[in-house]
Amino acid sequence: MRDVAIIGIKSTKFGELWDYSFRDIFVEAGVGAIKDAGISGDEIDGLYVGNMSGGQFVDQEHIGALIADYSGLARNLHIPSTRVEAACASGGLALRQGVMAVASGYQDFVVAAGVEKMTDVNSAAASSALAAASDREWEGIMGATFPGLYAMIARKHIHKYGTTSEQLADVAVKNHLNGSMNPISQYKKKITRESVLNSIMVADPLHIFDCSPITDGAAALVLAPAEVAHEYTDNPIYIKASAQASDTIALHDRRDITTLDATVAAGKRAYDMANLRPEDIDVAEVHDCFTIAEICAIEDLGFVKKGEGGKYTEDGYTAVNGQIPVNTSGGLKSCGHPVGATGVKQAVEIVHQLRGEAGKRQVENAEIGMTHNVGGSGATAVVHILSNKR
Amino acid sequence: MRDVAIIGIKSTKFGELWDYSFRDIFVEAGVGAIKDAGISGDEIDGLYVGNMSGGQFVDQEHIGALIADYSGLARNLHIPSTRVEAACASGGLALRQGVMAVASGYQDFVVAAGVEKMTDVNSAAASSALAAASDREWEGIMGATFPGLYAMIARKHIHKYGTTSEQLADVAVKNHLNGSMNPISQYKKKITRESVLNSIMVADPLHIFDCSPITDGAAALVLAPAEVAHEYTDNPIYIKASAQASDTIALHDRRDITTLDATVAAGKRAYDMANLRPEDIDVAEVHDCFTIAEICAIEDLGFVKKGEGGKYTEDGYTAVNGQIPVNTSGGLKSCGHPVGATGVKQAVEIVHQLRGEAGKRQVENAEIGMTHNVGGSGATAVVHILSNKR
Known part of the structure; x- marks a missing residue:
């Protein structure tokens, strides 16, 4: 089992982001984390995205592929992207799946992210979605x-x-x-x-x-094998x-x-x-x-x-x-x-x-x-x- | 990276299963696969469940935990359970996450499964859910x-x-x-x-x-490290x-x-x-x-x-x-x-x-x-x- 480190991070502003779409907020977080890590998109081997209820909040499933596409990682690079859901723990599990992917050796550089756009529906619809x-x-x-x-x-x-x-x-x-x-x-x-x-x-x-x-918001991390983390950042977090x-x-x-x-x-x-x-x-x-x-x-x-x-x-x-x-x-x-x-x-x-x-x-x-x-x-x-x- | 084998399988009947609930069909597949592998539930280290749209088809998210619970793996064993979604590829990705979990050494015995109950909504609602x-x-x-x-x-x-x-x-x-x-x-x-x-x-x-x-239906696999697979079955599939x-x-x-x-x-x-x-x-x-x-x-x-x-x-x-x-x-x-x-x-x-x-x-x-x-x-x-x- 390989040790894993975090070499890049980014969170968008959290709030009622009415001037941002679901896609926008994810891209800001994902690209921001990649930039923070000082690597380029084509070095990324996989994406894991925590999202509870894109289907009910923005009428969109297949969030992993959508996000790879809008981050510029799908069309030519064909980078694998997987959505993970466990209600409000979806983000934590996306991180965990990313950790396992790097630990296993299947992937080296991974973006583990989470995104939700909750304010595009009214509060009754939001409560109903959450009750699921x-x-x-x-x-x-x-x-x-x-x-x-x-x-x-x-x-x-x-x-x-x-x-x-x-x-x-x-x-x-x-x-x-x-x-x-x-x-x-x-x-x-x-x-x-x-x-x-x-x-x-x-x-x-x-x-x-x-x-x-x-709240609307997105956050992203870049994960790497611990043994190479220092090549990308002076302060890897393990x-x-x-x-x-x-x-x-x-x-x-x-x-x-x-x-x-x-x-x-x-x-x-x-x-x-x-x-x-x-x-x-x-x-x-x-x-x-x-x-x-x-x-x-x-x-x-x-x-x-x-x-x-x-x-x-x-x-x-x-x-x-x-x-x-x-x-x-x-x-x-x-x-x-x-x-x-x-x-x-x-x-x-x-x-x-x-x-x-x-x-x-x-x-x-x-x-x-x-x-x-x-x-x-x-x-x-x-x-x-x-x-x-x- | 550890090699991984399949040591148990089970698929429910596929069709319009109006006498089965979402929970029933999953349990039949999951428990069936565990039985086919000849292991007991408390040997399982993790569940990965492919499901595209529980939110829209049966008004239920948090599918991983639900399924662990109804399979008797949550209350005392607290076995981790994660839902994976990539539209119609959700099942394939659940298998892949299970493979990585075993390959990484984080988990030894894993159930990788998929479930969908599509006939509890009318066909217009089903088409709309699929269009997501x-x-x-x-x-x-x-x-x-x-x-x-x-x-x-x-x-x-x-x-x-x-x-x-x-x-x-x-x-x-x-x-x-x-x-x-x-x-x-x-x-x-x-x-x-x-x-x-x-x-x-x-x-x-x-x-x-x-x-x-x-269609309604569920299917499940039990995964194990390749080196121990022969202890559980005469015909492991790698x-x-x-x-x-x-x-x-x-x-x-x-x-x-x-x-x-x-x-x-x-x-x-x-x-x-x-x-x-x-x-x-x-x-x-x-x-x-x-x-x-x-x-x-x-x-x-x-x-x-x-x-x-x-x-x-x-x-x-x-x-x-x-x-x-x-x-x-x-x-x-x-x-x-x-x-x-x-x-x-x-x-x-x-x-x-x-x-x-x-x-x-x-x-x-x-x-x-x-x-x-x-x-x-x-x-x-x-x-x-x-x-x-x-």
């Missing part, structure tokens, strides 16, 4: 939306562990502060506990400021672990809805593969589609004990200058959540951190980072550990 | 459907090479004869040249009997090559619409990888979504010279007892075409042939077989070469 990530026959049809499903997780967490709405709000406050320092983020506005608690209720106890938004796990698609089938067992399993596999422990991680991007999701994630990944995620968040443990800075990009909450792109953008942020180029949100001496990307209410979880040392 | 595999903004919106696109290819082929409607019909006649001998095929009825030529015209020169049908290529998504951007350059490129890469030539292939399953597609495929894969596919078909060159038997399963035309499953079913058929268990449609002394799976009008092509010798 849940169990349609047992959740969606009964009226369960994702805010509803995560609200159930939050209620149980509050009931079981005494987590408070204020602590949930603190996740949003922290992530908006981080997002205000990120040039690509959808929301640049700092918010307060009060503004979260006074915002409109979506699914009790989740206010609208507990929820990540509908993949120390790539791990994935599944769980039941419906929430009601889980043993305990306050623990995402897929996150626990993927985290454990990643730590084992990298031979690291939670306390070795210097910075993490976790899947905060709702504030409660970040609290569960920092518990399930072992950064804090089960049930104590709210308290630790309140105490600033996960702030940029805390013990384990979480979602320095602003997370899904403030940076935005173009579902297929999110997992790749997480890796872009960690690369920025490990290269030491994250500006005001830079974590001091960050050497080892983690990304954690979730599909649906936790039926898919994918965890990567990255390092700036080989 | 074309370039929506330049083809679909202008009214081009897939029969229309392939009719343009056929017209040009007729114009340029003198191919006849009778020769197109001969593809359908041969594939229906083969399908009549295949227990899983959708159509068991033999047809004649006259019945094709007298059937209703869909898009001139393609009659309805020149077109593959709308992957000698896995190759993929892209082309422009829109037909009008191609240099020559009668040649699928993605097929040529994927074929060449596969031959190079296996160190074989077209004349070494004993049996092939090629992508005959329309009769003209099989004629282009046997030319573009190098079995016959460009422009002579019609004539060779007429002469029986591709019949079960011909020089290079093509689509012994009945192909997409008669076996049926559940878009995400087709690429995997092609491999199931080749395994049957190389194991010598294809019954009346057995090709004598078949040792090396090929599968060729196409997405859209040729923007994606994926070719595998299999052998019963390591």
